[in-house]
Amino acid sequence: MSRTVTVGLDGSPESRTAADWAAREARLRGLPLRLVHVWEPVPGPMAQAPLLGAETHRHWTERIPREAAAELRTAHPGLEIRTEQLDGASAAVLAEAAEESELLVLGSRGLSGIGGFLVGSVGLSVVAHAGRPVVLVRAGERAADEHEPDTAGTPSERTPFRPVVLGVDTAAPHDALFAFAFEEAVRRETSVRAVRAWNMPPYYVYGFAADPTLDQEIAAQEKAALSEVLKPWRHKYPSVEVVEECEFASPSLRMIEAARDASLVVVGRRRRPAGYGTHVGPVTHAVLHHSAAPVAVVPHD
Incomplete structure (x- = not known):
């Protein structure tokens, strides 16, 4: 290559x-x-x-x-x-x-x-x-779009890069995706903003009725899972600040919102058999069409 x-x-x-x-x-x-x-x-x-x-x-x-x-x-x-x-x-x-x-x-x-x-x-x-x-x-x-606003509120190439936004699926984390995002952050001398959002299945409403604290328990589990998958990357890239964002929300909408303040958005795509079509996954598809920042799509197994 x-x-x-x-x-x-x-x-x-x-x-x-x-x-x-x-x-x-x-x-x-x-x-x-x-x-x-x-x-x-x-x-x-x-x-x-x-x-x-x-x-x-x-x-x-x-x-x-x-x-x-x-x-x-x-x-x-x-x-x-x-x-x-x-x-x-x-x-x-x-x-x-x-x-x-x-x-x-x-x-x-x-x-x-x-x-x-x-x-x-x-x-x-x-x-x-x-x-x-x-x-x-x-x-x-433009080049300035990747940078933080200056004192006048205008993006400038003389100011630091905006964060690299990384979409994280804690149930199926893939090294290729994390490595790409952290390397890009190193090149830009900026932070990684790791975003994890999830939707509850409709039947969980019955669980909430029986246990009003269930949503808090699930949120705590999700936050712990996000911290766990990021732990080895924090150790591998100690110079990169990592900001964890974990909440109950639409993954697509949350990523699109995060893209407004990003220098680059990193999402994944599962490799499929040749000729399978153009399916890239619903979140990646939505981010591709609505992100305000450049989007990197990283294939993984």
């Missing part, structure tokens, strides 16, 4: 934003940046058109990574940047490109009126099938 941060480019404003985020991430990791543009052969009828033929189409699309690389070299002097033009179906090619990278970065359109993403079919398919972490970056994201 080549040690690079890879970004998928399609010429859209959101992919350019993703490329800038990927460049910043590559600098944090001390890795080269790889710009990948996928050229899908034009349909037969279009290929015969004199002004829109296959050669003309390819000529213009080959400019996308070249021009993006020129802009990024100006904005990030000293960063090693590579460009590649690959052929095939975008989702499959990008998922394969992820296998050859430490991280794949994609852009998504922002949802009008609210902070969040509009994740297209290609992005969702890549997230669902890539064997490496994939980060989705919304259009319009």
